[in-house]
Amino acid sequence: MAEPIIEVTPGEISTLTLKRPERRNALNVELMSALETAARSFADSHETRVVIVRGEGESFSAGADLSAGDGARSEPLVARRHAARLGGRMLRSILEIPQPTICEIQGVAIGGGACIATACDFRVAADDARIGYAEVRLGMNLMWNALPLCVGLIGPARTKRMLMTGALVPAPQLAEWGFVDECVPRARLEACARELAEELAALPPTAVQMIKQSVNAVSGALDSAVMHMDADQWLLTAQSQDFREGINAFREKRTPRFSGD
Numbered sequence: 001m002a003e004p005i006i007e008v009t010p011g012e013i014s015t016l017t018l019k020r021p022e023r024r025n026a027l028n029v030e031l032m033s034a035l036e037t038a039a040r041s042f043a044d045s046h047e048t049r050v051v052i053v054r055g056e057g058e059s060f061s062a063g064a065d066l067s068a069g070d071g072a073r074s075e076p077l078v079a080r081r082h083a084a085r086l087g088g089r090m091l092r093s094i095l096e097i098p099q100p101t102i103c104e105i106q107g108v109a110i111g112g113g114a115c116i117a118t119a120c121d122f123r124v125a126a127d128d129a130r131i132g133y134a135e136v137r138l139g140m141n142l143m144w145n146a147l148p149l150c151v152g153l154i155g156p157a158r159t160k161r162m163l164m165t166g167a168l169v170p171a172p173q174l175a176e177w178g179f180v181d182e183c184v185p186r187a188r189l190e191a192c193a194r195e196l197a198e199e200l201a202a203l204p205p206t207a208v209q210m211i212k213q214s215v216n217a218v219s220g221a222l223d224s225a226v227m228h229m230d231a232d233q234w235l236l237t238a239q240s241q242d243f244r245e246g247i248n249a250f251r252e253k254r255t256p257r258f259s260g261d
Contacts, residue, residue, distance in 0.1 A: 003019065004019060005018070005019050005020055005031045006018065006019065006031065006034040006035050006037075006038045007019050010045070010047065011047070011048070012047060012048065012049050012201050013049065013050045013051075013052065013194070013198065013201055014042070014045070014050070014051050014099075015051070015053075016038055016039070016051055016053045016054070017055065018035070018053075018054070018056060018060070018061060019056045020056075022057075023062070023065060023067075024058065024059040024061065024062035024108070025055040025060065025061040025062065026062045026063065026065035026066075026067075027061060027064050027065055027112045027113070032090045033086065035093070035094075036086075036089055036090040039090070039093035039094045039096075040096075042099060043097070043098060045099075048099050049099055049100075049200065049201040050099055050100050050101075050102065050200045050201045051097055051099050051100070051101045052101075052104055052194070052197055053101055053103045053104065053116065054103075054104040054193075055105075055106070055107075055113075057107075058106070058107045059106065059107025059108045059109070060103070060104070060105045060108065060109040060117070060129070061109055061110070061112065061116065062108060062110050062111075062113060063110040063111030063114075063134065064111055064112050066138075066247065066251070077235070080235060081231065081235060084143070084231040084232075084234055085231050087143055087144040087231075088144045088145050088231060090144070091119045091144045091145060091146060092145075094116060094120065095119050095220075098209045098212070098213070099205070099209060099212075100121050100122070100197075100200045100209075101119075101120040101121045102121065102122045102124060102193050102197055102200075103117040103120035103122070103123045103124070104124055104190065104193040105124065105125040105126065105129050105171070106125075106126045106129055106186060106189055107129060107130075108129065108131070109130075109131045110132055110134050110168065111133055111134050111135055114150075115133075115142075115146035115149070117131065118146060118150055118153060118179075119149060121212060122181045122182075122196060123179065123180045123182075124180070124181060124182040124183075124192050124193045125171035125174070125175070125180045125183050125184075126171065126183075126184065126186040126189045127172055127185055128171070129171040130168035131171065131179070131180075132167055132168035133150075133163050134168075135163070135166065136166040137246060137250075137256070138243065138246035138250060139240055139245060139247075139256075139258065140234055140237040140243055140246070141230060141233045141234055142163055142230070143230050143231055143233075143234050145223055145224065145227040145228075145230060147159070147163070147227060147230070148223040148227060149220075149223075150162065150163070150179075152219050152220070153177075153178055153179050154178055154179050158177055171183045181196075240261060241259060241261040242256075242258045242261060246258070
């Protein structure tokens with residue numbers, strides 16, 4: 001029997017673990033679908049008071065799995081458009097977990113991995129972790145309605161800096177910016193996330209969950225209205241020469257040469 005790629009450990013403090021350590025928890029269709037299903041399962045849990053989201057192995061998540069190839073290009077546009085919405089649905093499922101969520105970040109959280117982290121309520125990172133959005137270096141935009149989440153944490157200028165450069169930013173710097181809530185030595189990462197979870201779990205769950213829902217409603221009131229076309233923007237960039245150059249350069253481990261085409 002194959003090992004699960006998402007593992008949920010239930011309890012008052014539940015854990016949701018990405019389990020593709022051999023691929024640095026890169027996000028393929030199977031993992032994203034399983035993550036969406038697992039996140040939705042907490043809606044009916046009266047026992048769970050806090051959810052810790054973590055990745056098994058050396059890194060939280062290296063982002064989208066680019067080893068899958070370009071087979072989807074042969075599908076009709078309507079099918080590609082539907083498939084492009086999976087990431088957004090997955091991210092919404094995390095945002096809509098009723099209980100407080102804590103993301104535990106080690107190694108790298110890149111692209112989709114960073115998006116998952118921002119969809120959680122709190123982020124605890126190892127002091128040697130690095131986080132960033134590498135999409136621009138592949139000639140594409142940020143998807144999944146994730147851009148407003150980053151803006152809400154660190155403001156427009158720093159969001160532009162992260163997204164436009166695609167650089168991986170050290171966790172200590174992101175703690176200064178407010179992207180990361182706690183930055184601790186790697187050996188303390190799990191314990192720190194647990195301590196925060198225990199603090200939240202000791203509080204009245206109904207009040208805590210209503211506060212979370214209200215804050216998310218206020219801070220993200222216009223997110224869907226503004227970002228509803230980001231999947232279509234991706235479909236457009238995916239037709240460009242720059243996108244193909246970015247993907248090829250990544251696979252060939254060389255510096256890309258972008259033309260603006």
